[in-house]
Amino acid sequence: MNNNKKLVEAFCNALEIKEELVIESLKYQSIEQWDSISHMMLIAELEDVFDIELDTDDVINMSSVAMAKKIIAKYEIEF
Amino acid sequence: MLRGKTAIITGASRGIGKEVATLFAKNGADLILISRNEERLSILHKELTETYDVDVKYYALDITDSAKLKDVFTEIKRDKKPIDIVVNNAGIMEDAVLQMVKPELIQKTYATNVFALIDVSKRASKLMLRNKRGSIINLTSIIGVEGNLGQSIYSSSKAAVIGFTKSLSKELASLNIRVNGVAPGFIDTDMTRGMEPKFYDKNLASISMGRLGTTSDVAKVILFLASDLAEYVTGQIIGVDGGMII
Numbered sequence: 001m002n003n004n005k006k007l008v009e010a011f012c013n014a015l016e017i018k019e020e021l022v023i024e025s026l027k028y029q030s031i032e033q034w035d036s037i038s039h040m041m042l043i044a045e046l047e048d049v050f051d052i053e054l055d056t057d058d059v060i061n062m063s064s065v066a067m068a069k070k071i072i073a074k075y076e077i078e079f
Numbered sequence: 080m081l082r083g084k085t086a087i088i089t090g091a092s093r094g095i096g097k098e099v100a101t102l103f104a105k106n107g108a109d110l111i112l113i114s115r116n117e118e119r120l121s122i123l124h125k126e127l128t129e130t131y132d133v134d135v136k137y138y139a140l141d142i143t144d145s146a147k148l149k150d151v152f153t154e155i156k157r158d159k160k161p162i163d164i165v166v167n168n169a170g171i172m173e174d175a176v177l178q179m180v181k182p183e184l185i186q187k188t189y190a191t192n193v194f195a196l197i198d199v200s201k202r203a204s205k206l207m208l209r210n211k212r213g214s215i216i217n218l219t220s221i222i223g224v225e226g227n228l229g230q231s232i233y234s235s236s237k238a239a240v241i242g243f244t245k246s247l248s249k250e251l252a253s254l255n256i257r258v259n260g261v262a263p264g265f266i267d268t269d270m271t272r273g274m275e276p277k278f279y280d281k282n283l284a285s286i287s288m289g290r291l292g293t294t295s296d297v298a299k300v301i302l303f304l305a306s307d308l309a310e311y312v313t314g315q316i317i318g319v320d321g322g323m324i325i
Contacts, residue, residue: 037253044209053153 003050003079007069010049014042024066050077080306082107085160087203089142089195090169092119094268095218098294099166099301104131106302108164111155112137142169142195152202161210164305165203167196167217170237172270174229174278185232192236197243204247204256213256216304217244221264221318225325229278237262241316248314257313259304264320266292287322296321 001009011022015033028034034042043059046052046068052075054062062068069079086103090096092114100110104127114120117139127135140147155162170192173184200215207213222230223237241260248258265271265282271291274282283291297319303309304317 037250040205040208040254044205048209053156 003072003077006049007046007065007072007079010045011042011065011068014038014045022065024069025064027064028062046072050075052077080106080302080308081164084163084305085109085111086164086166086305087111087113087155087162087199088166088168089113089199090218091137092116092123094270095263095266095294095297095301096166096168097123098298099168100127102295102298102302103164103305104133104135106306107131107133108305109134109160110136111162113140113142113151113169115139115141142199143190145195145198148195148198148202152206156206162203162206163210163213165199165207165213165215166301166305167199167215167240169195170218170270172230172233174233174275176229177231180232188232188236189239192233193239193243196240200243200247200258204251207256208251208254211255213251214305214309215247215251215256215258216301217258217260219244219260219262219316221262221320221323221325224262224316224318227325244316245314252313257304257309259309259313260316261297261300261304262316262318262320263297264292264318264323266294266297266319268294282323285324286320287324290321292319292321 008019008022012019015038017033028039043054047054050072058071062071073079081103086108088096088100091100091112100112100123103110112120120137120139124135124137138151142148171188175184196217217240219240220237222234223241226234244258244260251258265286300317300319
């Protein structure tokens with residue numbers, strides 16, 4: 001599975017949303033399902049899927065799907 | 080009561096922490112013990128693994144060292160063993176009337192009793208939310224509830240733990256992670272034995288049940304909160320003080 005697909009799946013699993021919703025412009029708290037609590041689930045899911053450890057700044061800065069990609073890319077994950 | 084569960088216990092090598100570790104092992108929990116004292120941890124590890132059929136790991140570190148704590152949690156995560164219980168027991172108590180309080184004392188007390196406890200809770204709850212279950216038990220104190228002469232710094236650090244416990248319980252409730260506090264009264268530990276004699280006697284006289292608490296008295300309440308018996312209990316601060324009046 002490529003990393004884009006993994007990212008989309010992580011969002012779907014953590015936020016319990018459909019794949020079509022996971023587009024780069026999707027923003028934190030722009031939909032009911034992406035609230036502060038599910039954000040924690042998302043962080044855990046992304047850490048597991050990509051085997052990385054996100055720090056607090058990453059958690060705070062992950063404000064959209066696009067930002068999630070950018071942050072995860074810091075950990076030598078290619079999209 | 081805890082078979083199949085894994086518990087992290089800080090300040091595990093003596094006093095209440097050691098008692099909790101022993102009681103948890105007796106009840107089947109696998110353990111991850113954290114304390115500064117490697118020698119005592121090693122002895123406890125030997126005792127527990129020889130006596131009970133449980134897996135015990137230990138890490139000797141000062142939990143105020145955030146970088147080392149991070150490494151420990153990275154290793155715990157790597158083991159892929161779900162964490163079910165955290166007992167935030169590590170704490171320090173040094174008494175001084177306010178005019179004799181040096182900034183270092185405030186720093187040291189808050190670093191262990193508050194900041195490190197928050198750090199452990201943050202890292203542990205991140206592991207727990209993957210499984211949507213867990214129990215975090217924070218050790219506060221009757222002094223954090225009632226206050227006491229000569230203990231403004233210790234008292235305020237323990238009051239901070241109460242506020243933290245109540246808020247975090249609300250934050251994590253929907254993820255089925257329970258957060259509770261235990262507020263011991265005057266318990267017979269190295270920490271209280273180091274008290275000034277006149278305070279020691281005064282405290283003893285103020286206990287309605289007429290005796291000092293034991294580490295076992297406290298550990299049993301922690302066991303209850305850690306177990307599924309308390310599955311609908313969160314955001315509570317339970318006093319274990321024999322009816323102590325301050």
